[in-house]
Amino acid sequence: AEDTGVRVELAEEDDGKKSSIALRLWVEDQKKLKGKYKDSGAIEFTFDLDTEVPETVAQEMVDSGFFLEIDVKIVGKSIRDRVSLIKWRRQRSTSAHN
């Protein structure tokens, strides 16, 4: 995935079954963000792989004051990339079983 400066990782082991997973997001490279970033640490949250949209979570982070509106796209993309990878891994694992 592209280096967006925003890192998103699983905050728990993926059992491959639950649709709701815990993710952890933090800024690795502030220079990649357009807005001035207030270093508030790692943000942990749950995300539903089936029903939720990464960009919506990014907007909630903006609304909560973690990021500025100008960076909502880069945060959304960072979450989307990680979610895509998790889904891809799950699909691959399912295919391997069959």
Next chain:
Amino acid sequence: SSAAQVVHSAGRRFIVSPVPESRLREQ
């Protein structure tokens, strides 16, 4: 010392905690 801060937004819970030193730069 590393107490987490909890922020609620539209029903979602964000838990904020310090980033472990080892995770700051992995590349």
